[in-house]
Amino acid sequence: MLTRLLILLCAVIFAGPINAQTGPLRLTITDGVIEPLPFAAPVFQAENSAAQTAAADLTRLVAQDLSNTGLFREIPPSAFISQHASFGQTVAYADWRAVNAQALITGAASVSGDQLSVKFRVYDVFSGAELGQGLQFTGTVSGWRRMAHKVSDAVYSRITGETGYFDSRVVFVWESGPKDKRLKRLAIMDYDGANVQFLTDSAALVLAPRFSPTGDRVLYTSFESGFPRINVLDVASVGRRQLQTAPGEMAFSPRFSQDGQQVIYSLSNGGNTDIYRGDLNSGASTRLTQAPSIETAPSLSPNGSQIVFESDRSGTQQLYIMGANGGEARRISFGDGRYGSPVWSPRGDLIAFTKQNKGRFHIGVMRTDGSEERLLTASFLDEGPTWSPNGRVIMFTRETQGATGTSSLYSVDISGRNLRPVPLQGGASDPSWGPLQP
């Protein structure tokens, strides 16, 4: 009996430290892969015969939205084991695992008169669970693209955890004609280049349109009077009015404040350019910089507390940050070359910019303290970055070289991947990405 006790005590004594030493196997993983997440989107079920076309179109557009992000890869339907995944049916996860699908999107559409309804579900194939809950949108048949974009946004959000940007619009300058005699009009389009609509005629030169935070108005610079003047345009009614400036003053590069009630812009007077803040309702303006150098291209941070702008006060064009009410500016760009047209990310963590160095132009991003500068593009002429509403994609203008050179819009992921042109008929420049539509 005593020996047993001793043996047990010894076992306990020895067992303790050994267990303490082993514990779980602990490892750190620092190298992953960067690859699009494969998803399967079998054609949405048509709940009535009138919805056949709409269901197929919706499915195609959702798959295209997701694939165009570069973050997802559609598994071709020809690889599917089970072609039909009825909405609401129990999902045969094994079949989708077999084709290596990580996400499965099922949906159904129905048309009744002019009304189109679409509902969908998203599944995480490998954990065998639904992501979120089923959701349904209803709209007009003609507005099917928006409904597809809404589905894409929801899917994107459920898989990545971040908001999407598909149901958004971009205002830009539509261009036609040769370089020396180019016609420019304000136009608006879906993020993917569809549904282009013109906001102005081509009578006057227009520049630098900027969406308001809510997407209902557009600020732009017009040369109607021969001098650059800032106009505010209501997108719905296409009505516009001009911001008043004193004679001899040139106002340009305007941007809305976060509440949409104020404008920060540049004003050039007597050869000196400084940054001002103006109230859209009262017309009162405040001067924010007092330097004899050129300060322009202001952009507010998402919380409205700071302004990033470009200035040549150091001798070359660089980026600076100051408080929203002016004050001392802090330089944040220190690399080679010239930096311009900074834009604060909606996420708040990055600043996009145009960089000119050694005869080439780049679109780049840096953190708000100037660190981790990353050039995303390089070409003969890239300029004018604008952020997608979720701060994930940058759209910009790329111009080709030579007399026959044309401008077109491109988008690129902030990781520098997935550079792709925005499909548009004709030339385009100066994009400004609006918010997600309600």
Next chain:
Amino acid sequence: MQSPGVYISAIGHTGLIGWLILGWGLSSDPLPFDVADVSVVSTEEYAALVAATTPQPGVADPPAPATPEIEDAPSTPEPESAAPEVSQPEQAEAPDDETPPPEPPTPPEPPADVIETTPTLAQPEAQATPDLAVSDQPQARPADRVAPVPVAPPPPEADISDLTALAQTADPLADVVSQEPEQDATAPQEAATQIVTEADEPSGAVTSSIRPSARPSRPAPQPQVAEDTSDDDALAAALADALAGADSGPAPALPAGPPLSGSEQDGFRVAVSRCWNVDTGSEAANVQVTVAFDLSRDGKVSGQVRQIASSGGSGNAVETAFQAARRAILRCGAKGFDLPAEKYDHWKAVELTFDPSSMRLR
């Protein structure tokens, strides 16, 4: 630098010589001490004489012998003090005379010191420290082998493995190195004998660590414990419960055999990272997340993958990072991770930390 040395040596020499001389002088002193003994005897006799003899003649006699005797005693120290006083200048003079001759020899000595120092400097540059390391740790030669082997192979694995299993990094390196030298054999011919022995030694070390085959026997005691519990021994049952409670599973209480080797850990790590899809542009790329899960004996995930820690990023970003980590584990573990079955106790519970920071700027 040289003069202080010279002075120190000179002072040392003079001190030594002076001590010798003093020693001689002191050695000559004992003779007076013999005289002092005589004086002691004289005091007793003097006291006896004072006590015994009449004062008048005694008074005349004692002072006469006493004082001379006492005077004799001091007189002997006086020569002592006189002798050193004389001897010191003599010694001072003698070293002065002697030091000039030593001085010419001493300058060569410092150069010798300089020569010694330069080789010592050259040695560390060459391979002094490795030699020292080898001499210090005859068994730690795996470390020596790590150093001479071109740095190229270790980094990818070493960077990863250092964090988790320092003690086991020697194993992957040993494996890699032991294979490479065998293939490259002829290249390091000079060190070939060493490398062979080194290659053998670490493997011997591994086998020696394997020898805790005593541990496999410990699962055996457990059934005994179970028997004990069946013997209506409440105390033994409680202890058995404590033992069982120490392990969070029904499996044997004590991990059997050696832990996963570095290459085995790397294999597991690679297997997971192959399925870890990092969206470098997302906010989740700023999040470091640690997840825990259990594996069954066939290497498949059993139960839930749990998030146990995270740092950086907002709640949504953390959730996204966790989902990516979970997806990686579930995807690549769908058919079971390839882990050594005999070491199941070492990998039945796993904690993986997914750190995308190094991928963010790629």
